[in-house]
Amino acid sequence: MSEFETRRRKVFDQMKDNSVAIFFSGVSKIASEDECMPFVVNNNFFYLTNIKQEHSALLLIKGIGERRTYLFIDPYSELKEKWTGKRLTSDKAQALSDIKNIYTTDNFETMLSLALAEENNQYGKIDCIYLDQGSPEQKLKDDFFMKDLVMKLTLDYTGKEIVDIYPIMRDLRMVKSSAEIDNLVKAIDKTNKGIINMLNKLTPGMYEYQLADIFEMYGRQLDRSSLAFSTIVAAGKNATCLHYPTQDDTVKENELILFDLGYNHEGYSADISRTFPVNGKFEGLQKTVYEAVLACNKAVIEMAKPGLTIKDLQDFATEFLRKECIRLGLMEASDDIRNYYYHNVSHHLGLDTHDISDRSKPLEKGNVITVEPGLYFAKYGIGVRIEDDVLITLDGAVALSKNIAKEVYEIENLMKNRG
Ligand SMILES: [Mn+2]
Structure with missing residues (x-):
């Protein structure tokens, strides 16, 4: 069974008997007039x-004793x-999806109504409709299309239960397959190359955006x-934002520069932050703060x-x-650490x-999470x-990004031996 077939099987396994599930890839959002934002696919669909x-x-149909999968494209x-x-x-x-039943989008409504029909239904009686309604946060955003569909289905098919498939998708996607981990590793390794290439070109006096462009x-x-997301390049005090x-x-000679960036591989994001001394050597307080983090x-x-x-x-x-900040005299015991470390x-x-x-x-096991502590002292111009990026294993964790320099000596060597 292929990777994508396996994923669909897992969704089928979680669906109730006599149900259908519907996913959409989405459409480009309008930027203004006839100009659209770049298309970003709905990742549950992908x-x-x-x-x-x-x-x-x-469209996934789970009838009595049978499972049907239909894909609709323009x-x-x-x-x-x-x-x-x-x-x-x-x-x-x-070839991409391993789905055999492929129809054009104009057949979607007919196929759905056949699946939901009360009589002469080849799938038996369907009494539950799963919709991909998004996370609780997303639901707050305007998604009139999904609201319209829920409304229409509720009106047209009274008596059928409408269920949000979000929790099923969330639980599946939280545990990564080996193919997914492979894609993450590739994204991370490419990101490492991108960081090294950028450091090779880093010189004082450059603009932060020039480094992002590189x-x-x-x-x-x-x-x-x-x-994976908009590149963050922030020198000195700017890194506290x-x-x-x-x-x-x-970018100034005596500053630290913070990068938070990542490439994407086959849809999978790397998310890496590193902080480097622009002149190649951590000095005084920079080193103290860096070593604590x-x-x-x-x-x-x-x-x-x-x-x-x-x-x-x-x-x-x-x-x-x-504790570190107090020990190092970076803050008083009465201070609130959340003034200097204000994220997750x-x-x-x-x-x-x-x-x-x-x-x-x-x-x-199989979760991939970031580990990204930070300290931000605007008064010293240091962030x-x-x-x-870390994979949870059977009894611990392994950093998938372990090859990206982070020890003080590794960074100082990297900066000294720049090509
Ligand atoms: Mn992150």
């Missing part, structure tokens, strides 16, 4: 189909092809890698294992950094950079974050 084309749909259009290029053929869609262009030249957006400052990063990776929650890791990291230490990682997850659920 996870089950390996298909990234907009306006596609997946029909061939000569005019559309002239404007926006080639679209998937049925053959190509089948990272982004390298990925495109490497294998047309897209980005977590998602520092402007990048219009110059590094010790915390290593202690959290050492501690991570099945059974603990992300909250356990966060509580540990917060207490670790609080971990999130799940996968198709989405902040991946679909239930943070209250204990970690289990340090060290972020690794």
